[in-house]
Amino acid sequence: MSERTLRNQSRDPLAVEYSAALAGLSVVPIATFFAAFVVGGLTLAGQRSLGSTILGIEIETVLTALLFVAGGCLLAISVGSRYGVIETTPDRSAGLGVASGFGFVAFSGIGLAMSQTFGLGRLVWAPLALIGGLTVAGAIVFAREDLGVTVPAGLFSVAIGSLVLFDGLTPAWAWSPAGFGVTFNGTVLIPLLTIVAGLVTAWAAANAFEGFGAAGRQAGAFFLIGANATLILLVLLLLIAFIVKNGFWYAVDGIEIGPGLNFHWPFVMDGYDVVLNQKGIYPAIIGTFWLVVGALVMAVPIGVGAAVFLTEYAEEGRFTSVIDIATNGLWSTPSVVFGLFGYAFLVPRLGNNTSLLAGMIVLGFMLLPLVLITSREAIKSVPDEYRDASAALGVSKWETIKDVTIPSAMPGIVTGIIIGIGRIAGETAPILIVTADNPQRSSAPAIMGSFELTTSPPFIVNEALLSGSSALPYQLYGAITTGVVGDDPGYGWATAFVLLLVVLSFYVIGITTRIYFRKKLQA
Amino acid sequence: MSNSLRTSDSSDIENPTAGDGRSPVLVAGGATLAGALLSFLFVPGVTVFFVLAFLGVAVYGWFVHQEATAKGLMFLATISTALVLVLITAYLFLRSFPAFEQMGLEILYTNGDYWSRGDDRYSLYPAIWGTVLTTILATLVAAPLGVASAIFISEIAPSWAHEIVKPAVETLAGIPSIVYGFIGFTIINGYMMDNFGLTSSGSIVVVGVVVGLMALPTVASVAEDAISSVPDHMKDGAVAIGATEWQTIKSVTLPASFSGISAAVLLGVGRAVGETMAATVILGNVMQLPEPLYNVFGNTVTLTSLIASQYGNAHGLHMQALFAAGVILFLTVMALSITAQLIEARVKQNLGGEL
Amino acid sequence: MSNTQNASHDPAESNRDDRSADAVTQTTAGESQEETQTEWTDYEFRGEPKLSVDDLDVYYGDERALQGITMDIPENSVTALIGPSGCGKSTFLRCLNRMNDRIKSASVDGSVELEGEEIYQDGLDLVTLRKRVGMVFQSPNPFPKTIRDNISYGPRKHGDIETGLLARLLGDDSGEREEKLVERCLKQAALWEEVSDRLDDNALGLSGGQQQRLCIARCLAVDPEVILMDEPASALDPIATAKIEDLIEELAEEYTVVVVTHNMQQAARISDQTAVFLTGGELVEFDDTDKIFENPESQRVEDYVTGKFG
Known part of the structure; x- marks a missing residue:
């Protein structure tokens, strides 16, 4: 019935034979990449200089050696694979993507060398660089995949290594491209190029590890995507570690415990008072506390109420889509715009000066879309069976909502609120515009003690609510702009530390609660 | 009842x-x-x-x-x-x-003399250009890295890595922008001056990268939702005829979630446009264009940092010009948000059908 | 015993071996009725065994979905797997091309050989396995691409068909071969007549039955030896079902077809031999289809096929 043209290839053996030589040669560049990343990273961060030594060897030499080792392994793979010493399953070509990538590297490399080092004019370097780039790209397209991947990557690594080895690129080397007010120094470029070359060789090696072909490309891609995820984790950890390292000791300095219940933590429990020589952020902490409380009182009833209405009562239609657009619009409105709005709308109506109350309302507006969106998701995910079961027992819709739907959605709603608090507690711009007056205050707003009844409207007043206040993020901003940080950097770091501690605690609690409830639901 | x-x-x-x-x-x-x-x-x-x-x-x-x-x-x-x-x-x-009325189109574009309180002339041209530059840089950071981490989280990560990376990306979103700004101000600005020979504190490229890092979680989490909503049976179809996981991701999963991913990038761009404190603290907030225009190592101001750095001593037309900056920000972000929603609505429609 | 492979690398592997061994003893010793395993494993095939399954257990987490399955599936014939829902017949099918690897909680213990080659061995190339053992799913799942691209998807991914800029640069454009392949596969799947004039339309515009035949054509395009079908007609109307059934019988001339169905009439109509799975993930009887439906060895199978239980 049919000519089965492809039949022969389906008898491929099921198992793949791993060659130990291939595995060994391709693991090395991946290992050297990690080494280059660590050593180069330390150098870039200024922790080590290129001239200092690691294990008795100069760092510049270490980086050069890594480049040669990684490049050499790849070139060995390419030769072995080409002459059949190492068994691989490459495709006919590495493809246009790889070709244009390396072609672009060649183009920029040649172009930069010609124009900057030899000072050739645009008319000379541009065609030469173009020819070079196209030659590289063409060679990759027409070469077999194993060569097209390993040879350019290996040569790239070896070329950079040679530049450093033969003093084409020294730590003292500097290049200021015309038109940019910037100078690239050898001290930065050497570690940077080593890391880049390391990444390229490691990608090629991951490709080779699986013997090229579809499996190889998958390995290469997964390596890059995994490296990206690792990088993000690393950035997060470094950010946190950096702030903890710089701020922790300043923040906990001078803590006194005892005798008895006497506990004094100066940084957290004192105000900022030059006369008393106190440098604390107590007013800011209390300010942030009241801002969060006020925003919650504003946003939670409105947000949850609207979420219930939208999911349980309103039918999908023009009304809900208008609300959707409004909610998502509010969610993406920049915080500084909220600040301007508060300045125009609230400040003139609340005593014509910046006030805690205005900040509460503006932050409440910012929290509202977050609460609404997460509560709506939570209520939506309550299975209809629950509602049907309750309705089938003759329970009214409202009773069902009150007794069945909202309690089942509670974990989701609470998680959303907690994460929302984390977000608004760190908001600076609106506070800056509608709440803040003096960044370094000596005393905290006394909300509870300031309520007074009056005979004229509005019958109840609270002076503290209607005056300005500080808040943690604003305290940090104020410390930067008023120059406090310049004189006493530790104060800024310690404020950042406390702020991060407050905000991230809400995130950790929120995320943990969510994971806990999800696990409980699954079990 | x-x-x-x-x-x-x-x-x-x-x-x-x-x-x-x-x-x-x-x-x-x-x-x-x-x-x-x-x-x-x-x-x-x-x-x-x-x-x-x-x-x-x-x-x-x-x-x-x-x-x-x-x-x-x-x-x-x-x-x-x-x-x-x-x-x-x-x-x-x-x-x-009043600012729009008085300045006319000059509020958006003018040649030289952008910002003069003496003459009461206020043009937002440098701030708009600064926002465009920082947003482009931020998108170059946030879009590829964000989409890559979304692919990692929803398609590639073994469950242990999933349990680590997903909360980590969320936590990254939680770091307040003023903290990023503080680090940029105290560490990175000095680093750039020491190692890259910058002459002034603050540069567009630093703001771009930092803001990109801040927009990354938005891109990652929205894109992850889009990618993981591609139904399994569709991916099974590719895997069952011998496509590798990566081939399946490239040729089935990503095309099917393309609209959702573009919505994610748009929302990330919106975050970058509206990011205030990091830009305010890191940049010099000078009302001038970078010289030449594409000099990302130069110093300038963005719409957001203009408002945050000048609202305190602004009155009259000056204040109204700051509100005009707010209007431009607001309109841009609303346009991005609505476009993203339209795209997502279309996705929902499509997925509601056969997928 | 057999080669062992755990998809989830469970540390309790050795325990599991013990448990499955216990289970086998229990089945043989505990069941005093006539259906001991030996009676039907002696069943003589007309052809060579294409797939031989030996003592296969599957777990989802701690739950055992299949226990001690042993059977040989003969070449170029239709083998039907029937049983009540939840009996593990689909799980069993997905073990034959290791689609269960995609389920994180699933672990497999036992041996499956394709022409004598173990598919649960270390270093197995899943791509090659799935090229040789194709699969068609319960609900039609064409890609949201054109009809032509659906067919050529597999060969393209395996580098057998290349079009586009790179292929033209290399002088390797296989556009013509693609046309031939698309035509052959669509004809084999009895879909050519209906779609030959709209190969560039989106496949999602086809009817359910057409989509399912397109999925079969897509599977044929990578030239498999075995085609696994998981209730391929359960989402279709009677006319489309009849077409798929005819197609299955035709395919059996060239391919080894294993089809899961919950429709006993369908199994009786199209299959050469039938395996009956019953609740608890055990294979109760495997024999010629006629024998299973007319004169099964086991009382439970008779009850099931006559509709007394199930």
């Missing part, structure tokens, strides 16, 4: 259970609240009476007709969400109108 209370739009709520004496409560509640709002807009002094009246009606309603009252209150909550947006729009436009 039954489910007959479904309402389809706002007009129904005034009168959902007409004839049993509940609508007066709703009308009274609505009227007092509207009164409160109007009085707050025009005569803030008497607002308290309306608020008290509203509370009275609400409490009465709660004890007498709980369901109708609850529903009415929730409806008012829903409306107020839209109302907040309306108020923001109205006040931004009202306050910025």
Whole structure:
């Protein structure tokens, strides 16, 4: 019935034979990449200089050696694979993507060398660089995949290594491209190029590890995507570690415990008072506390109420889509715009000066879309069976909502609120515009003690609510702009530390609660 | 009582259970609240009476007709969400109108002499250009890295790595922007001056990268939702004829979630456009264009940092110009948000069909 | 015993071996009725065994979905797997091309050989396995691409068909071969007549039955030896079902077809031999289809096929 043209290839053996030589040669560049990343990273961060030594060897030499080792392994793979010493399953070509990538590297490399080092004019370097780039790209397209991947990557690594080895690129080397007010120094470029070359060789090696072909490309891609995820984790950890390292000791300095219940933590429990020589952020902490409380009182009833209405009562239609657009619009409105709005709308109506109350309302507006969106998701995910079961027992819709739907959605709603608090507690711009007056205050707003009844409207007043206040993020901003940080950097770091501690605690609690409830639901 | 209370739009709520004496409560509640709002807009002094009246009606309603009252209150909550947006729009436009009127198109583009308080001339051209540059750089960071981490989280990560990376990306979103700004100000600015020979503290490239890092979690989490909503049976089809996981991701999963991923990138761009504190603290906030225009190592100002750094001593036209900057920001971000929603709505429609 | 492979690398592997061994003893010793395993494993095939399954257990987490399955599936014939829902017949099918690897909680213990080659061995190339053992799913799942691209998807991914800029640069454009392949596969799947004039339309515009035949054509395009079908007609109307059934019988001339169905009439109509799975993930009887439906060894199978239980 049919000519089965492809039949022969389906008898491929099921198992793949791993060659130990291939595995060994391709693991090395991946290992050297990690080494280059660590050593180069330390150098870039200024922790080590290129001239200092690691294990008795100069760092510049270490980086050069890594480049040669990684490049050499790849070139060995390419030769072995080409002459059949190492068994691989490459495709006919590495493809246009790889070709244009390396072609672009060649183009920029040649172009930069010609124009900057030899000072050739645009008319000379541009065609030469173009020819070079196209030659590289063409060679990759027409070469077999194993060569097209390993040879350019290996040569790239070896070329950079040679530049450093033969003093084409020294730590003292500097290049200021015309038109940019910037100078690239050898001290930065050497570690940077080593890391880049390391990444390229490691990608090629991951490709080779699986013997090229579809499996190889998958390995290469997964390596890059995994490296990206690792990088993000690393950035997060470094950010946190950096702030903890710089701020922790300043923040906990001078803590006194005892005798008895006497506990004094100066940084957290004192105000900022030059006369008393106190440098604390107590007013800011209390300010942030009241801002969060006020925003919650504003946003939670409105947000949850609207979420219930939208999911349980309103039918999908023009009304809900208008609300959707409004909610998502509010969610993406920049915080500084909220600040301007508060300045125009609230400040003139609340005593014509910046006030805690205005900040509460503006932050409440910012929290509202977050609460609404997460509560709506939570209520939506309550299975209809629950509602049907309750309705089938003759329970009214409202009773069902009150007794069945909202309690089942509670974990989701609470998680959303907690994460929302984390977000608004760190908001600076609106506070800056509608709440803040003096960044370094000596005393905290006394909300509870300031309520007074009056005979004229509005019958109840609270002076503290209607005056300005500080808040943690604003305290940090104020410390930067008023120059406090310049004189006493530790104060800024310690404020950042406390702020991060407050905000991230809400995130950790929120995320943990969510994971806990999800696990409980699954079990 | 039954489910007959479904309402389809706002007009129904005034009168959902007409004839049993509940609508007066709703009308009274609505009227007092509207009164409160109007009085707050025009005569803030008497607002308290309306608020008290509203509370009275609400409490009465709660004890007498709980369901109708609850529903009415929730409806008012829903409306107020839209109302907040309306108020923001109205006040931004009202306050910025004189600036647009006086400066005309020069507020968007002019040659030289951008910002002069002496001449009372305010052009946002440098700030707009600064925002464009930082947003482009931020998108170059956030879009590829964000989409890559979304692919990692939803398709590639083994479960242990999933448990680590997903919360980590969320936590990254939680770091307050002022903290990023502080690190940029104290560490990175100095680093750039020491190692890259920059002559002034603050540069567009630093802001771009930092803001990109801040927009990354938005891109990652929205894109992850889009990617993981591609149904398994569609991917199974590719895997079952011997495509590798990566081939399946490239040729089935990513094309199918393409719209959702573009929505994610748009929302990330929106975050980058509106990011304020990091830009304010890191940049020099000088009202000048980088020289030449594409010099990302230069110093300038963005729309957001312009507002945050100048609102304190601004009056009259100067303040109105800052509101004009707010209007441009707001319109840009709303346009991005609405486009993203339209794309997502289309995705939902498509996925609701055969996928 | 057999080669062992755990998809989830469970440390309790050795325990599991013990448990499955226990289970086998229990089945043989505990069941005093006539259906001991030996009676039907002696069943003589007309052809060579294409797939031989030996003592296969599957777990989802701690739950055992299949226990001690042993059977040989003969070449170029239709083998039907029937049983009540939840009996593990689909799980069993997904073990034959290791689609269960995609379920994180699933672990497999036992041996499956394709022409004598173990598919649960270390270093197995899943791509090659799935090229040789194709699969068609319960609900039609064409890609949201054109009809032509659906067919050529597999060969493209395996580098057998290349079009586009790179292929033209290399002088390797296989556009013509693609046309031939598309035509052959669509004809084999009895879909050519219906779609030959709209190969560039989106496949999602086809009817359910057409989509399912397109999925079969897509599977044929990578030239498999075995085709696994998981209730391929359960989402279709009677006319489309009849077409798929005819197609299955035709395919059996060239391919080894294993089809899961919950429709006993369908199994009786199209299959050469039938395996009956019953609740608890055990294979109760495997024999010629006629024998299973007319004169099964086991009382439970008779009850099931006559509709007394199930």
